[in-house]
Amino acid sequence: MIRMTLSEIADAVGGTLHLARGDGPETVVSGAVDTDSRVIGTGDIFVAKPGEATDGHRFVGAAAEAGAALAVVEHLVETSEDAPVSQIVVADAVEALADLARTVVARVRSAGALRIVGITGSNGKTTTKNLLARILQDEGETIAPRGSYNNEVGAPLTMLRVEETTRYLVSEFGASGPGEIARLAGLVTPDVGVVLMVGLAHAGGFGGVEATQKAKTELVEAIRPGGVAVLNADDPRVAAMASVAEARGAAVRWFGRGPSAEIRAEDVEVTASGTRCVIVRGAERMPLHLRVLGEHHVMNALAAIAAAGELGVSLPDAVARLETVEIAERWRMQPLGSERVRIINDAYNASPDSMSAALRTLAQITEPGQRKVAVLGAMSELGEFAGEEHDRIGLQAVRLRIERIVVVGRDARRLYLAAVGEGSWDGEAVFFETADEAYEYLLGELRDGDRVLVKSSNSAGLRHLGDRLGESFS
Template identity: 75%
Template sequence: MIDLTLAQIADATRGRLILHGDDTAETLVSGAVDTDSRTMTAGGVFVAKPGEQTDGHRFVAGAVRSGAVLAIVEHPVEAPVTQVVVADAVQALADLARDVVARVRAAGRLQIVGITGSNGKTTTKNLLARILQDEGETVAPIASYNNEVGAPLTMLRVTHDTRYLVSEFGASAPGAIANLAGLVHPDLAIVLMVGMAHAGGFGGIEATQRAKAELIQAMRPGGTAVLNVDDARVAAMADVAAEQDAAVRWFGTGPAADVRATDIEVHAAGTSCTVTVGDESRRLELRVLGAHHVMNALAAIAAATALGVPFGDCVARLETVELAERWRMQPLGSDRVRIINDAYNASPDSMGAALRTLAQITAPGERTVAVLGAMSELGEYAGEEHDRIGELAVRLRIQRIVVVGDAARRLYLAAVAEGSWDSEAVFFPTADDAYEYLLGELREGDRVLVKSSNSAGLRFLGDRLGESFS
């Protein structure tokens, strides 16, 4: 965090300052802001956030022992540290982020990029950050820091030397993106796609579309909207961009795209395509698996070139990326049994894309094995969407379909009904059960996809399989 006095922090968070020791209202604080006492560093600010399982106020003393010099709390606590008492710690975190980013922006050349979409946010964020980091100091989220806590924590990492802030905005309900993006008002906004992810929380795909458009509405007037021309619901957001007096930069596979991909190929070593920007075309050899990641790369190139990065530099830097993110199409195992661990998150769109990738990269003589768990946050659409994925797995001729967890049972039943029988589709209630089965079932030449939502926990099963067959 930039240097702020205790008084400035109290003012930004609308809090009451309780001084400790030799501190005064003019004492400067510049350490990192965190909500986890275990990762607190010297000179840092600890935000005592109440949680579902525990309460951050219990860990203020531990944060102080780790070096915290200020605690933002909802009530005073017994700890040897200066405290700012606020009405709502999470809101105070957001207010502090807003204040810090505004100060940095006013004093320098900070440019802010916001990213949202039903799928692909984290991969696109990582690809864009890789391009921009060679241009100047770039701050981007760790993992998927895209909610009401993670997004402000990322924003608070900016300094007066930061040239780019890349913020990822996720949401499980209407209004969430508006609140988060409204903290910083991005100069450039990327909308990747509108799909069924979190549809249960939003109340349907039309409501999801409106929620994703909140990012465009939160842009600074005169900015640039980077939109997926292949997704009709995203393309319709051009009208929202016009209301913000924003330019539109299109990416996709059709001729209307300003940044366009053709000749897409998926192979064991990654994904390749020809990218055209204006009159210039270049071959892009991504080491990231999956045709769906081409769209993420196009979005990153469209954003970076809009920010002035030469097209050739974008391609060269993207080709150095070996892994989009842990547990996202992550290659594990060995030449004998190859594991693709893509179980950090799942939606109907990403599940379908991963299954298609598995089918595409499997050579004659190799066997396809899909280890599938539940897709969460689909609400009333959960049953039919799990049915659809079970049917798709069979139609793609996946040779072994291993379904894990009661929440995914309908996927298994749909696969059987579609024609997967004679042990081609099997069901296990727990990941441990599935692991024991797979240890005996997998054989040389198998390609294995592990895919589920985070809540299903199959990412750890993927890790175990990777270690067992390395």
């Protein structure tokens, strides 16, 4: 974080400063900010966030002993005399975290050349964030979220990593309900806002796809006047956001596969080593070999190229940098195992759209004589749509002629029943209550030439099953 005095931080978060021995209001703090006491080091700021499982106030003492210079708390915490720490008492630690992020970003922005990109969408946010960060890092110091730091805690923590020397901040905005993206994007008012797609991810929290569309529009509404909205021309719900951008005084740039897109992909070919296509931007045409598995990631690459272009990056530079990316992120279409048995671990997140895309990728990269094996778990946060969407994925798996459909977990049982009902009743589809049971089955079932997709929402825990399979068949 940038250098700030204790009194400046207290003013930023609207809190009351309680000084520890040796500190004064003008004592300067410039360490990292975190809500996890285990990563706090000398000079850092610990935010004691109450949580569902535990309360951060229990760890203020540990943070102080680790060298924290400041704790942001909702009530004073007594620490040992050997490890005192100044504390700022606030009404809400999470709101204070956001207020501090807003202040820090505003200061850096006013003093330098910081440019900010915000990314949202029902799927593809993390991949697009990583692709864009890879493009921008060769242009100047770039800050982007670690993993999927895109919620009310993760997004501000990412923002607080900016320094006076930071040139680009790439923020990923997720949401499980209305108003969340507006709050997060409002902290930074992006110069460029990217909307990837509107689907059924987290639909249970929003109440349907129309409400999801409205929530994703919140990013466009937060773009700075004179900024740019980078929109998916192939998604009608995203395309409808153009009028909102124009009302904000923002320009619109289109990416997609169709002819109306300003940045588009042609001649797309999917293989086991990635996806090849031709990127078209105006009169420019550039071949791209995207090593991240899955045809659906072409759209994420297009979005990253479009956003980078608005920040002055040439098409040849953007393409060359994208070709160095091997995986988008751990547990996201991550190749494991070996050529003998290839495991594709994509079990960090799952929605109906991403599940469908992953199954299509499995079908596309499997050669004649090889078997397609899908290890599938539940898709979470779908609310009233959960049953029918699990049915649809079960049907699709059968229709794609997946030779083995291994369904894991009680919450995914309806997917298994749909597959059986569609005609996968001769052992092609099997069901297991636990990942351990599925692992033992797969150890005996998998054979040379198999291509295995492991796909589920994070809560189903199949990412660890994918890792175990990858190690066993490496």
